Amino acid sequence: MAGRKTPAGSADAAENRQVELDEEDANIRIALSSPFSLVRVVVLVLLLALWSQVIEFNLTPAYGSIPASKWRGLLASTAYNLPFGISVSHSTSSARLVLRYLEWLPLLALGSAWALHAYLYRLGSLLGPTWASVTTKVIVQVPVLLLGALIAVHLCQLRHRFLPIGLMMCTMWLFRSNISMTLLERSLGPIGSHPGLTRYSLLVTLSFGFSIVCPPTRNRKVFLRWAIVAISAGSWFLAFDPHAPFQRALDVANRRLESSGFTILDREESITGYVSVIENTAQGFRTMRCDHSLLGGNWLVTPQSIANGMTRPESIFSIFTMLEAVRLMVPVIVPPPPPPPPHSQTALVIGLGIGTAPTALAAHTINTTVLELDPAVTRLARTHFALPPALTVLTADATSHIPHLAALSPATRPAYDFILHDVFTGGAEPAPLFAPAFLRALHALLAPGGVVAVNYAGDLRRKATWRALRRVARVLGNCRAFRDSAAAPEGRAGPDFANVVVYCARGTGAWGFREAVEGDFLGSLGRREWLVPRHEVALFAGVGEGDEEEGGGEEGGGDREQSAADHWRIMRGVLPDIVWETW
Secondary structure, three states: OOOOOOOOOHHHHHHHHHHHHHHHHHHHHHHOOOHHHHHHHHHHHHHHHHHHHHHHHHHHHHHHHHHHOOOOHHHHHHHHHHHHHHHHHOOOOHHHHHHHHOOHHHHOOOOOOOOHHOOOOHHHHHHHHHOOOOOOHHHOOOOHHHHHHHHHHHHHHHOOOHHHHHHHHHHHHHHHHHHHHHHHHHHHHHOOOHHHHHHHHHHHHHHHHHHHHHOOOOOOOHHHHHHHHHHHHHHHHOOOOOOOOOOOHHHHHHHHHHHHHHEEEEEEEEOEEEEEEEEEOOEEEEEEEEEOOOEEEEEEEHHHHHHHHOOEEEOHHHHHHHHHHHHEEEEEEOOOOOOOOOOOOEEHHHHHHOHHHHHHHHOOOOEEEEOOOOHHHHHHHHHHOOOOOEEEEEEHHHHHHHHHOOOOOOOOOOEEEEEHHHHHOOOOOOOHHHHHHHHHHHHHHHHHHHHEEEEEEEEEEHHHHHHHHHHHHHHHOEEEEEEEOOOOOOOOOOOOOOEEEEEEEEOOOOEEEOOOOOOHOOOOOOHHHOOOOOEEEEEOOOOOOOOOOOOOOOOOOHHHHHHHHHHHHHHHOOOHHHHHOOO
């Protein structure tokens, strides 16, 4: 029986395939024989460390900074320890198998970035902030870290069998210390300080930047595959991604929001996060957003609001009007003291927001200075919320500026009649601004008879909130606290989240609020309702009394996470999911 003949076409195909494999092996040998192969490893590890941080930065607008950092160390450690653990039993041939697919790393990074911006922000409405953040990182962060670590391990192992052990120790230190991001910020500036250094630009740049660690290739199929993916992804990022910093992307975002009635008027990535101004014409309000928090907002003057007696924009949030009550604080003395001699009163406001409180103080002819960390917040407040041009706004970090002023000699140190401490928290206190040393420096800037108001947002059923409020009261002294709404019923389950203003007066004498007169309201309906605080909080008779620590300044980890999750849910109740997802 005659044997079966192999078709000539099959032989040619097999021969062509062998040529391709030989060409691939040659490319791998080039990469491995290069004196710069270890340099490639160093670059790869730095890019992976940056990737881990940049993914978290891209999650904060949808989830907030605390949920976005959940399991940061665990996920990074797992992604790195697995390749190091299995590398001991792998031979050179298996390492070459990994290197043969090295071109998949930039493709995987591009695909992960596309999936994040196209679909994965929607997980928040299904899973909540913490689990949505963790799930997203498992999908887009861990695979890139895992593949990159595997490649780095085998590149090192082919040079020296024990080199991966040293690399493991270095990379774990690199991830724990965030040294790569520190080096980037020290060399180029803080994240958000210019358009080339934003979370969006870093994500896209890194997605394409992983291609620099690929070995040189002359394989046309590999190059064509990479070119098709790169061009397709680049075109999508430029033309259809609503998160891109271009006018076309803003138009895409607003078309997505059209059905919900919202419009993004302006937006910018800056040093404190993603800042935008959002308007709902149908409901008649405008608000400013920073990541997953709101910095303030106004009801707009519309024909309907005019019919209800409104003549000027009114604050959506009562808390900013309550801060103005520092003007009403007076000593409780019988008989009442004579009015102080006329003088030019001064005020210091820490944190601008949309400028509700400082604008009101300036309207009462008080010489007002505002400290605001983020220049984008100042620009948007002036452009979209009629911040008075004459109002002095200093772009400065209060954590260093206030202690500097307090350290000046009494002859040169400024003294303020009113100080407002109003920094946005995002569900957790900014620890340095509530530390005892900072609060003491703030107290040193009060003029004789001066008063200070500190705004704090938190769940009044948690010990961490009470510790922070009592710390403020103990350091500043002579304080009373008022919340912006009535307390939740005792039997009701769930958090009792509220804004609480702690009012403190310099000196030891009792004080109260004088009766408001017509001039205090500035023609505002909201001030008639909210200016005089009503819901007093007993500072030293609530939850957790007796466990205050003087050296405090930060909530415990569990309390911080739960407080941030509660704040996230409140914000999702104020604005719909699609608004938070479309940043």
